[in-house]
Amino acid sequence: MRWDIRWAGFGGQGVIRAGEILGRAAVKQGLDSAMRPMYGPEKTGGWSRADVVISDEPIIFPLIVKPDILIAMSQDGMNRDGASLRKGGFLLIDGELVKEIKSSPSKIYSVEATSIADSLGRRIVANIVMLGAFAKAFNIVDPEILLQTIVESFPRAVELNKTAFRLGMEKVEEV
Amino acid sequence: MTLKIVREPINKHIQKIPLGWIHIIPERCKECGFCIELCPKDVLIVGNERNIKGYRWPKIADGKAYDCIACKMCEWICPEFAIFVKEVERGEVV
Amino acid sequence: MSRSQILRENIVKESPRDDLIRKDRFPHIWCPGCSLGTVLKCYVEAIASSNIPIDKHVVVSGIGCTGRIAGYIKLDSYHVTHGRPIAFAEGMRIVRPDLEVTVISGDGDLVTIGGNHFIHAIRRNVDINVFLVNNFIYGMTGNQMGSTTPIGARSSTSPYGCPEYPFNLPLLVASLGAPFVARWTTLHVRQLADAMKRALQVKGFAFIEIITSCPVGFGSYNELREGLDFIKLFRDSCVVDHNADLTKVGITLRPGEPIVLGNFVDREVPTYHDLEKEVFKKAGWLK
Amino acid sequence: MSGELKLLKPGTHFLMGNIACAEAALIAGCEFYAGYPITPSNEIAEHMSRRMPELGRHFIQMEDEIASAVAILGASAAGVKSMTATSGPGFSLMMESIGLSAMLELPCVIVDVQRAGPSTGIPTFVGQGDVMQSRWGSHGDYELVVYAPSSVQEFFDLTIEAFNTSEWLRIPTIVLSDEVVGHMYGRLEVPPYDKITIINRKKYEGRKEDYLPYNYETLIPPFVAAGEGYRIHMTGLTHDERGYPSLEIEDSHKLLERLVMKVRKNAKNLWKYESYFIDDADIVVITFGITARASIEAVKRARKEGLKIGLLKLLTLWPFPEDPVKIASQYARRILVAEINMGQLIHPVREVAECPVASINYPVGYVPPPEYILDGIRAAV
Numbered sequence: 001m002r003w004d005i006r007w008a009g010f011g012g013q014g015v016i017r018a019g020e021i022l023g024r025a026a027v028k029q030g031l032d033s034a035m036r037p038m039y040g041p042e043k044t045g046g047w048s049r050a051d052v053v054i055s056d057e058p059i060i061f062p063l064i065v066k067p068d069i070l071i072a073m074s075q076d077g078m079n080r081d082g083a084s085l086r087k088g089g090f091l092l093i094d095g096e097l098v099k100e101i102k103s104s105p106s107k108i109y110s111v112e113a114t115s116i117a118d119s120l121g122r123r124i125v126a127n128i129v130m131l132g133a134f135a136k137a138f139n140i141v142d143p144e145i146l147l148q149t150i151v152e153s154f155p156r157a158v159e160l161n162k163t164a165f166r167l168g169m170e171k172v173e174e175v
Numbered sequence: 176m177t178l179k180i181v182r183e184p185i186n187k188h189i190q191k192i193p194l195g196w197i198h199i200i201p202e203r204c205k206e207c208g209f210c211i212e213l214c215p216k217d218v219l220i221v222g223n224e225r226n227i228k229g230y231r232w233p234k235i236a237d238g239k240a241y242d243c244i245a246c247k248m249c250e251w252i253c254p255e256f257a258i259f260v261k262e263v264e265r266g267e268v269v
Numbered sequence: 270m271s272r273s274q275i276l277r278e279n280i281v282k283e284s285p286r287d288d289l290i291r292k293d294r295f296p297h298i299w300c301p302g303c304s305l306g307t308v309l310k311c312y313v314e315a316i317a318s319s320n321i322p323i324d325k326h327v328v329v330s331g332i333g334c335t336g337r338i339a340g341y342i343k344l345d346s347y348h349v350t351h352g353r354p355i356a357f358a359e360g361m362r363i364v365r366p367d368l369e370v371t372v373i374s375g376d377g378d379l380v381t382i383g384g385n386h387f388i389h390a391i392r393r394n395v396d397i398n399v400f401l402v403n404n405f406i407y408g409m410t411g412n413q414m415g416s417t418t419p420i421g422a423r424s425s426t427s428p429y430g431c432p433e434y435p436f437n438l439p440l441l442v443a444s445l446g447a448p449f450v451a452r453w454t455t456l457h458v459r460q461l462a463d464a465m466k467r468a469l470q471v472k473g474f475a476f477i478e479i480i481t482s483c484p485v486g487f488g489s490y491n492e493l494r495e496g497l498d499f500i501k502l503f504r505d506s507c508v509v510d511h512n513a514d515l516t517k518v519g520i521t522l523r524p525g526e527p528i529v530l531g532n533f534v535d536r537e538v539p540t541y542h543d544l545e546k547e548v549f550k551k552a553g554w555l556k
Numbered sequence: 557m558s559g560e561l562k563l564l565k566p567g568t569h570f571l572m573g574n575i576a577c578a579e580a581a582l583i584a585g586c587e588f589y590a591g592y593p594i595t596p597s598n599e600i601a602e603h604m605s606r607r608m609p610e611l612g613r614h615f616i617q618m619e620d621e622i623a624s625a626v627a628i629l630g631a632s633a634a635g636v637k638s639m640t641a642t643s644g645p646g647f648s649l650m651m652e653s654i655g656l657s658a659m660l661e662l663p664c665v666i667v668d669v670q671r672a673g674p675s676t677g678i679p680t681f682v683g684q685g686d687v688m689q690s691r692w693g694s695h696g697d698y699e700l701v702v703y704a705p706s707s708v709q710e711f712f713d714l715t716i717e718a719f720n721t722s723e724w725l726r727i728p729t730i731v732l733s734d735e736v737v738g739h740m741y742g743r744l745e746v747p748p749y750d751k752i753t754i755i756n757r758k759k760y761e762g763r764k765e766d767y768l769p770y771n772y773e774t775l776i777p778p779f780v781a782a783g784e785g786y787r788i789h790m791t792g793l794t795h796d797e798r799g800y801p802s803l804e805i806e807d808s809h810k811l812l813e814r815l816v817m818k819v820r821k822n823a824k825n826l827w828k829y830e831s832y833f834i835d836d837a838d839i840v841v842i843t844f845g846i847t848a849r850a851s852i853e854a855v856k857r858a859r860k861e862g863l864k865i866g867l868l869k870l871l872t873l874w875p876f877p878e879d880p881v882k883i884a885s886q887y888a889r890r891i892l893v894a895e896i897n898m899g900q901l902i903h904p905v906r907e908v909a910e911c912p913v914a915s916i917n918y919p920v921g922y923v924p925p926p927e928y929i930l931d932g933i934r935a936a937v
Contacts, residue, residue: 254306
């Protein structure tokens with residue numbers, strides 16, 4: 001089974017870092033993964049995208065044409081990449097930032113990742129909240145392994161990230 | 176006002192003027208004239224023999240052989256490594 | 270021994286310094302009256318009297334008349350592409366602190382096409398010696414003007430006189446923080462060799478501009494047709510001033526405007542290698 | 557000096573291609589890195605700037621790509637393995653030094669993370685437009701070896717291979733990667749170190765007086781470094797076996813013959829390629845780099861449709877793997893060359909193929925989706 005997962009957002013939201021962690025966790029779990037980061041020429045605030053492929057077979061084509069899952073962390077990301085979602089695919093959004101859906105998903109999951117991160121005092125952990133939501137919503141990567149990968153990636157903010165991840169898992173809901 | 180004092184070395188009686196023995200590698204010479212022009216004692220003149228490229232290498236002017244004071248300016252200035260001077264004792268050379 | 274006996278010049282095949290030159294390649298390709306061989310001689314004397322083992326000396330040169338110097342010196346010698354010897358020397362010196370790397374090359378090579386490498390090597394203060402031989406012209410390619418050609422001087426590409434300002438190299442190099450900056454001509458052989466010897470000792474970028482004769486190239490366009498014309502020029506128009514104001518040492522070759530010589534700068538400046546050690550410490554490699 | 561070498565540990569990793577390349581260079585024994593910032597190769601330099609000093613090795617950011625490519629030759633002449641990494645515009649500036657490396661026979665590795673061109677092109681987007689430049693970019697006759705990775709794993713493996721080949725043949729080698737392979741994160745298996753072959757240049761061992769830097773008796777002359785007392789001369793001028801400039805026809809002939817023959821004679825050992833479904837293929841797709849990943853997917857789908865399509869993925873671009881291409885062309889009706897450019901690798905393919913050859917080109921900047929390749933295949937059927 002191959003999953004094409006596209007994360008879309010703007011620079012500074014940690015989209016690419018989230019994609020990297022997701023891919024690393026998948027590899028840790030014994031799956032194959034490829035992650036392709038893309039971003040606009042702006043240093044911050046431009047568009048940002050991470051295309052993560054996860055498969056239980058060796059990945060031949062590592063890029064994504066029509067994602068199965070779109071994770072939109074901003075309206076801009078939705079505007080840019082919403083239409084690329086495969087018909088009947090799944091959508092995971094930051095429910096506060098994304099107001100208008102531009103794809104035709106079979107299911108939409110929502111979590112207010114940015115607000116939750118703000119409530120923890122660090123907006124930069126919005127991507128970790130989103131990873132928690134992802135782990136809960138989709139049964140692709142083992143949440144334990146994903147959390148472990150997050151902890152290894154940020155050894156100086158273990159508790160913060162654990163909390164962010166847990167809140168993401170708790171607060172995600174289907175809409 | 177400066178008062179000029181010319182002093183004689185107190186050991187002048189034991190000081191020797193060095194004597195140089197000029198060695199030449201004719202095939203390297205390109206007849207630039209540096210050695211001849213810059214010799215403070217005018218020891219060297221343009222020779223009359225030519226090397227395979229047609230350059231006339233320097234020779235010691237008549238009667239000047241014992242005027243070389245081994246300052247080695249010719250050796251230093253020569254771009255061709257074609258001339259050098261060995262300092263010798265006056266009794267050494269024939 | 271009486272004075273009546275005639276001491277004659279001794280005709281020989283080899284010189285005492287032949288151990289440091291590639292004698293099988295002599296006579297060299299340089300023109301009669303060109304003083305590049307004198308630069309070589311001074312360098313040979315400088316390394317022979319340095320305390321560094323001969324086999325640890327390396328010469329790198331680029332393209333042009335002076336660039337050929339690497340081919341005549343019997344050391345590890347590298348003759349690389351046009352303008353690039355400094356970058357080559359930097360790479361070599363950075364990985365091998367035991368080597369004493371000297372770049373000997375021309376003005377066109379080092380500061381015209383290679384100008385960028387030149388200024389950056391000085392800025393970094395890599396521990397190399399750069400002996401730049403300035404003949405005011407591109408000799409080997411056919412006497413075109415360059416970035417050291419004085420205003421008004423003629424060349425094959427400035428038939429009406431060079432319309433550009435030349436570099437004032439001692440000022441340029443000193444302004445970039447080099448620890449050693451000197452200028453001598455090929456007439457000032459002993460001072461030049463002494464400066465070279467000092468440059469070999471200096472830690473960091475040591476620079477000597479060597480003004481040389483070029484009768485067949487620069488001279489033929491500018492009424493200096495013989496090597497001796499240059500010797501006379503150097504004798505008559507050079508002044509030695511170690512403390513010269515470097516903003517005023519640009520070379521014009523106009524009558525009454527001297528060529529200022531001297532060992533202008535000799536100071537201690539932390540080198541690239543000193544600073545790189547700090548990197549190694551921060552990275553945990555050095556304690 | 558302290559500590560064991562902190563190299564990337566054997567096992568499974570998930571790394572960016574450019575970082576896998578840098579770690580491979582460290583394992584291969586790269587002691588000197590000189591580079592100049594250019595997208596999309598920057599992660600290599602950034603990673604090396606952090607990792608090289610940790611290992612007591614040297615990283616320097618030079619003033620331009622010209623200086624970088626020359627500085628690594630200076631380090632190589634001093635006896636150490638060295639590399640630089642760049643992309644199209646910088647690669648163009650390095651051409652002069654590739655010729656110098658070939659002429660002085662100083663090993664070095666140049667990584668070109670290709671981007672869309674010509675000129676500044678699209679710096680952050682992919683291209684495969686440097687195929688011909690990597691082979692013919694410097695003036696004069698010389699041969700070198702160019703590897704093209706299509707995955708993070710291959711970028712790692714081929715970087716080590718590039719060092720080995722460079723050291724073995726005393727030539728410049730090029731790793732012709734691309735923006736996608738460079739920026740992509742992927743699974744990387746690092747084998748145990750004792751399973752990784754590391755080749756070091758052969759050093760001269762005879763009598764000092766007998767040493768000839770470019771001995772005509774040998775195809776690949778043994779090396780001596782600066783400062784070892786041999787007082788060698790190396791020049792970019794055409795030279796004789798002593799390394800002295802020469803205008804003689806024999807010297808010119810012998811030198812050039814050696815410079816090309818050391819690669820040509822070993823070509824069969826240098827060819828690396830993978831074939832897919834080739835045995836009964838009517839049509840063979842020949843491709844490399846990231847395009848190969850789309851093409852293999854396309855060929856798999858074509859097979860599902862019952863089309864007899866095979867594929868040859870070239871890992872060595874130069875010397876061009878003539879025999880496998882020729883053999884494929886003897887059985888196939890048609891060859892399709894898929895690449896992200898307006899037609900470059902198609903030329904050597906055409907030169908050796910015995911069947912008609914056509915292109916599947918894709919505009920630079922983007923990776924062709926498998927569907928696009930499949931359309932090209934269907935059109936050719």
